[in-house]
Amino acid sequence: MTGTPDRRPADAPESAASDSAREADAPEATSESPAPGRRRVLLAAPRGYCAGVDRAVIAVEKALEQYGAPIYVRHEIVHNKYVVQTLEKKGAIFVEETDEVPQGEIVIFSAHGVAPTVHEEARRGKLATIDATCPLVTKVHKEAVRYAKEDYDILLIGHEGHEEVIGTSGEAPDHITLVDGPKDVENVEVRDPDKVVWLSQTTLSVDETMETVDALKNRYPNLLSPPSDDICYATQNRQTAIKQVAAEADLVLVVGSKNSSNSVRLVETALSHGAKDGHLVDNADEIDEAWLEGVSTIGLSSGASVPEVLVDGVLEWLAERGWDDVEIVKPVDEHMQFSLPKELRRDLRSEAAEKLRA
Numbered sequence: 001m002t003g004t005p006d007r008r009p010a011d012a013p014e015s016a017a018s019d020s021a022r023e024a025d026a027p028e029a030t031s032e033s034p035a036p037g038r039r040r041v042l043l044a045a046p047r048g049y050c051a052g053v054d055r056a057v058i059a060v061e062k063a064l065e066q067y068g069a070p071i072y073v074r075h076e077i078v079h080n081k082y083v084v085q086t087l088e089k090k091g092a093i094f095v096e097e098t099d100e101v102p103q104g105e106i107v108i109f110s111a112h113g114v115a116p117t118v119h120e121e122a123r124r125g126k127l128a129t130i131d132a133t134c135p136l137v138t139k140v141h142k143e144a145v146r147y148a149k150e151d152y153d154i155l156l157i158g159h160e161g162h163e164e165v166i167g168t169s170g171e172a173p174d175h176i177t178l179v180d181g182p183k184d185v186e187n188v189e190v191r192d193p194d195k196v197v198w199l200s201q202t203t204l205s206v207d208e209t210m211e212t213v214d215a216l217k218n219r220y221p222n223l224l225s226p227p228s229d230d231i232c233y234a235t236q237n238r239q240t241a242i243k244q245v246a247a248e249a250d251l252v253l254v255v256g257s258k259n260s261s262n263s264v265r266l267v268e269t270a271l272s273h274g275a276k277d278g279h280l281v282d283n284a285d286e287i288d289e290a291w292l293e294g295v296s297t298i299g300l301s302s303g304a305s306v307p308e309v310l311v312d313g314v315l316e317w318l319a320e321r322g323w324d325d326v327e328i329v330k331p332v333d334e335h336m337q338f339s340l341p342k343e344l345r346r347d348l349r350s351e352a353a354e355k356l357r358a
Ligand code: SF4
Pocket: 050, 051, 052, 053, 111, 134, 135, 136, 137, 202, 203, 232, 233, 234, 235, 262, 304
């Protein structure tokens, strides 16, 4: 791989740690238009792991270290095949439902969050639980509970069947109606058009969600908005970066699994912001060489559940085929971190205290 110039705007803060090695040897930024025939990769930043995914994966690893295998995990801890398979090799067992976990065992709830009924099932099954729900998903759950208490009709913008939507809806099933995109707005029915609020899944397309909100506001002019964005910082930042990359890319590759909402949205966002072609791949093995025909500039990003090792694999694969000139495109910086789930923090603290006393 040759140079990796950083194309942040002049007022952007320092670079993210994941790209620091690439940036260390970076020459000056090149011009916007590549020389004819030049093969280059525009590497979007931020990309990959968000703070919620990082926390969930570390929670499973720490639980395996702390309590030993097996540790049960309800649903894929994050939507990424590689991550799930790696944790399985270490002793995690993924289950669809809590009643598959033997009585007395430990179960971790995934980053997407669960409905209160799932906590209740775990209590009935006498399971020890560790809740790795992303704090930003928990924030939406709390908003749902609050607006339901105030007797609002809650219009939850999201994708039908997505785990996060199922979990959030379960907080206030009698008050929540799912709105799956702008076309679904005409199907919505509410009790009182003056007492309606919208909330959203955290991993949606920012642009499409605002389209849905506009359509809802046309029907319900007094529609209340949530106090702060429900689409999380990580989803927004990755979409901002891919938009900048897409404007110059003949082809955009997004590393991520097909069931990862935020990864799928990245491909859609790239295609709607200038990329001539775009594909979602789990890893380098899924790239079709035919996609590279006539391509000069390739944009590359990864979803919030994707470890950087998979992006490295794609960069190596591209470098072997002549795309070894990598520029980092970083319109925003990111430093978010979340502390581990409280159940783990408590046990890790008491273990540390015991070691100190020994
Ligand atoms: S994508 Fe956003 S909401 Fe989902 S786990 Fe990551 S930070 Fe949390």
